[in-house]
Amino acid sequence: MTDLLIVDDDQDFAGTLRMMLQSRGYDVAMEHDTNNILARLDQRLPDALILDVMFPEDPFAGFELAREIRRRFPKLPILMLTGVRQQFSLEDEAHDPARLPVTDFVEKPVDFQEFSTKLDRLLGRPTIYTERGP
Numbered sequence: 001m002t003d004l005l006i007v008d009d010d011q012d013f014a015g016t017l018r019m020m021l022q023s024r025g026y027d028v029a030m031e032h033d034t035n036n037i038l039a040r041l042d043q044r045l046p047d048a049l050i051l052d053v054m055f056p057e058d059p060f061a062g063f064e065l066a067r068e069i070r071r072r073f074p075k076l077p078i079l080m081l082t083g084v085r086q087q088f089s090l091e092d093e094a095h096d097p098a099r100l101p102v103t104d105f106v107e108k109p110v111d112f113q114e115f116s117t118k119l120d121r122l123l124g125r126p127t128i129y130t131e132r133g134p
Helices: 011-023 037-043 061-072 113-124
Strands: 003-007 027-031 048-052 080-081 106-107
Touching: 003 011, 003 037, 011 027, 011 113, 037 061, 037 113, 048 061, 061 080, 080 113, 106 113
Parallel strands: 003 027, 003 048, 048 080, 080 106
Antiparallel strands: none
């Protein structure tokens, strides 16, 4: 079974996402703050990390954590959840590991079909959804 870790301070959102992912056969754990993430990853590395950008303690905590995770765990796929990507001109940064080392972004509010397709690609799994037309 594929292990995922969701790191998001919005417990309702994370819980809903967890249920949706579990229905697709993923084993999903959750954390709601950034304090213990590195220690948790040292103990057990998931197959992919789903990481929010903004946390109450620091609006840029997700960015900072992504950089540290990439430094320590360079092969761990990171799917970043953000509602601020366009606001901060992050359109191409997912592909620039020097600036922001995440594998891909998904905008909030999350379209679960888009999210699932990106996660499947990130993990090398066949997607259950077909691509949308123009």
